[in-house]
Amino acid sequence: MNEKMLSAGTAITEITPPVGSIINGDFFPHHAQAVKDPLYAKAMVLQSGDTRFALVMVDTCSLTYEFLHPVKQKIETATGVPAQHQLIAATHIHSGGSVTGIFLSEVDTAYSNFLADALVNVVIAACERMTFCEVAYGSAVVPEHVVCRRYQMKKGFQFPDPLGEGIDAVVTNPFGREEQIMKRTGRTDPELAFMALRSLEGTWLAVLANYSLHYVGDFPRTVISADYFGYFARSLKEMLGADPGFVALMSNGTSGNVNIWDFLNPGRYPEGAFEKSKLIGSSLAARIIECLPQLQWDATATLSVKTALLELPVRKPTDAALATAQDRLKDREPAMSTDSGPETVALIYAREQLLLAEEPDHCPVYIQGVRIGTGLIGALPGEFFAETGLWLKERLHGTPYFTISLANGNIGYVPPPHEMAAGGYETWRCRASKLEAGAEPVIKAGLEQLLRSLQQPG
Secondary structure (H helix, E strand, O other): OOOEEEEEEEEEEOOOOOOOOEOOOOOOOOOOOOOOOOOOEEEEEEEEEOEEEEEEOOOOOOOHHHHHHHHHHHHHHHOOOHHHHEEEOOOOOOOEOOOOOOOOOOOOHHHHHHHHHHHHHHHHHHHHHOOOEOOOOOEEEOOOEEEOEEEEEOOOOOOOOOOOOOOEEEOOOOOOOOOHHHEEOOOOEEEEEEEEEEOOOOEEEEEEEEEOOOOOOOOOEEEEEOOOHHHHHHHHHHHOOOOOOOEEEEEOOOOOEEEOOOOOOOOOOOOOOHHHHHHHHHHHHHHHHHHHHHHHOOOOOOOOEEEEEEEEEEOOOOOOHHHHHHHOOOOOOOOOOOOHHHHHHHHHHHHHHHHHHOOEEEEEEEEEEEEEEOOOEEOOOOOOOHHHHHHHHHHHOOOEEEEOOOOOOOEEEOOOOOHHHHHHHHHHEEEOOOEOOHHHHHHHHHHHEEEEEEHHOO
């Protein structure tokens, strides 16, 4: 054994919120009435030479930089893993505890405090289980579960945005308007990419997978569940026959314009609560199993991590837009109900304008690159379209690579400029879509530069 050998430690801790907890991820807050399956925070710590890196996947919708900053500082104090060498990301389930205020949902303070402690403890546990290991990368093409949710409508159809500032050329999730659809618009990323770790004795330690599919959410909003991410993890562990210490992690790729609701081909999935989640999770696990015989293992993988900070302008409402919002909200508030009709949505977005106006004029955007052996991992703190992830993969062609979104914070949706111009839900100005139209090219170019620097010797 020598210092050039790669070592890894893994750990998992349950983070299931109790019944009664706030569930976010919708226009309206919901409260948990039942738990279908447990939620987890899963940690993987890697070390090569003096470099140590911690990756944590968290079954939650969103993690803000404000929440993560003190958590990372505590992890650094407890383990010695520098904060800039930590990648903590949300799976982006819409059926977990609320750690982020989203639209009318507020932070569940009790759960947020519990989760912060859990994340520190799971990294500590992983650091205590380090063992020499080898790493391998694999990839499969699985296009059938990624559907672009943005649609171009037939000529003459008009869909005004809720701010009253224009007519959208694209409609996201056109429920009830299926007859007006002309075609989908936008790319999807069909790749199921993964990194596998096993001990030198052949014991499975972890598989970190990446797929550009939003949550599935085929069950009531009041039910706690790890969605397809959980079904994937349970299926893969069973198919591998892995030991109890094995950790399966599914990360969210660039899925900002993608989900599983197919408005042009409905009925292609089984009906019933959790049926789609189960089918998708188990099928993705099976595809990874098929790839295992072709893996090339490396026990002397180089490890390096770089993090950079970009400061980008926020798309603030104009004085006229603020006046319109204030007028709409005069003596009215969006009702805490499940009514998501146009009038309620307009009130919600009017409220968002007032909240957005109070935010700083610039937003910190933390980007991160990780090199583990021959492969690269990029981390972006928001919901990026598949087009962004594909661009990075094309630029890094020949290198195993995938992007983990909703990592190290959440700046909301970051559509490419032409998608921003087309409109649609992901582009409507609010706290969850607040950067200027030119942000996406700056961010992806910055991440590419960071990743290429990791490929340089030395």
